[in-house]
Amino acid sequence: MSRPKQVTIVEVAAAAGVSIATVSNVLNRGGIRSSKETIRKVEMAAEQLGYRRNTMAAGLSRNKTFEIGLIVPGLTSYYGRLAEFLQLEAHHAGYHLSVFSSGGFDPTIERRNLEVLLQRRVDGLICHGLAMGKDSTRAIVNSGTPLVLINGWGWPEDIAVGAVNLGFAEACRQSTKLLADRGCDSLIYVGSKYSNVIDEQRRNGFHLGLGQLPEEIPHRIVEMKELDVDAFLREVMAGTAQRTGIIAFDDHVALKLLSAANRQRIDFPNHLQMISINNDYMAKHSYPGISSWDIPYELQAQMAIHKLLHKFGHSVEASEEREFEVPLTFIERETSGLTDTK
């Protein structure tokens, strides 16, 4: 059941009384310019017939699709917003972005999406981390299609032309320092192995921060998935610490902890303090408000797209560093000692 045949430039040419080459010239400006009269005729004919350019034919003929493929682990929270900004940025440059989710970090879906995108002959690829191994990726991507990584650390040059990474480690390092400054005499990082590379960055920052403290502080690292939140908090509060500081993997983790703390009537920020990452809606609108690190989505999206455009030969300025680090911004709220001014 093929679609009822669409209007082509042939018919537009006939209706306008010119040749197809002329129509092509008129309809994508760039080339030779035609007489005002011809232009008008062609545009009218196209309009009336409801002509719509066939991307496939165009792409096939010029060997360029003006399409960028995006593969992210999911489409919620951070990933969703990132996708929106990337799409905006791409459009801004005359490209369009096709978004694919690899359903959690499933390598099978990921490589299927990659394959689809490469078969479409996208001009460029943006991927968030990569669940597949390096060899596997290399084997697939070696088609000359430039690939930019989002939050991918230490990938070899023959795979990715660049990476735009969020400064998670630095954020965690500073959080550690800050919580200690605020008088916490015990520190805990609550991570989420769901996203391994990212969790690792945070852990690194946590350790770095601990190492830089004037004196050693008791600390632990726990995993959210293996945690009975209520029991965990009860245990923490029963400990010897006067004031415990928690660094949460992200606002989702933080909200869970916060609710359990509320249920146990734990006093923020006197007995417990918390800082998390993402500065999601729920960090801002929970009670008490969760101190969190804000993500510069627009900047990150710009960097990523520009890296690609640069590779395409568009004269845009793009950072020369292959791995560019985007800093987060701390938004302080009540869970880390900001007084509730409301």
Next chain:
Amino acid sequence: MSRPKQVTIVEVAAAAGVSIATVSNVLNRGGIRSSKETIRKVEMAAEQLGYRRNTMAAGLSRNKTFEIGLIVPGLTSYYGRLAEFLQLEAHHAGYHLSVFSSGGFDPTIERRNLEVLLQRRVDGLICHGLAMGKDSTRAIVNSGTPLVLINGWGWPEDIAVGAVNLGFAEACRQSTKLLADRGCDSLIYVGSKYSNVIDEQRRNGFHLGLGQLPEEIPHRIVEMKELDVDAFLREVMAGTAQRTGIIAFDDHVALKLLSAANRQRIDFPNHLQMISINNDYMAKHSYPGISSWDIPYELQAQMAIHKLLHKFGHSVEASEEREFEVPLTFIERETSGLTDTK
């Protein structure tokens, strides 16, 4: 700067010592089957040369893309998850889904996305609501590309082949009834005009529910955007009602109200009760837990994709109703009277 030429079936044919038609036959099964020997030779050649099918050429030639386009207002929360499920469902049927966000309900971006998708000659379209007017849509979509609406009420047949709608009205009707049953002697719907059609459905349900109560109850409708949440709650609690029931547009709205209530130490569920819609992460993990209506993402995605497949001629069973309504499921938590059992 064209991409370094890719491997084509011509080269595979040469390497395998067969004709291009044979290669084409082997590489996409469906058609005539070839001798074991030929198949092996072709597949080996393809593998070694790193052949990757060119979707554009295939689509052009067969006038069918196996691509479905999705346009949603955004990629967070409900929309993001919906997109994920749709993608899964599409893949399941041998299609792939290209996701486009129209950045809030911007009609300009929306029509640009639509245009891009139609230029790609997608086989089908799925749109969430539609910010553009009916005439505008009709003018654009009249290309024979089937369009299925998600949460679109009352669209004419010549635009959309069908719609899969969530039962927001029914959920709100029942919520109204339920809050009254729980002893609320004052009811408020807190809406969000951000998404007009959807807000309207909820309001309708609210009114319907009010009309079916044994006796009339004081009620109001307010808009979240125009609300100073703290002042609003203070005013509500200062009123004559013994127990106020709130129906929130969604969990985002609910969380905001909940935090303000917590700040004012308002007693859930004795003085205030609340029910919202979406059953997001934050509904489950806030304190107290927010009673909310759960969305059957998978079912909704299936219905939408199947409607398209049916139109494509794939023999799948699809509901005959043009507007299919998917019911929500109530998840009761502490904000509507469920005792905190923790």
Next chain:
DNA sequence: CTGTTAGCGCGTTCAC
């Protein structure tokens, strides 16, 4: 079973 051939819709030379 396999090879030949004619398009699919558009971009791009070249001559005119």
Next chain:
DNA sequence: GTGAACGCGCTAACAG
């Protein structure tokens, strides 16, 4: 400034 002719990579009829 305009038109005819060829090629992009692949599929679909036929023919052999």
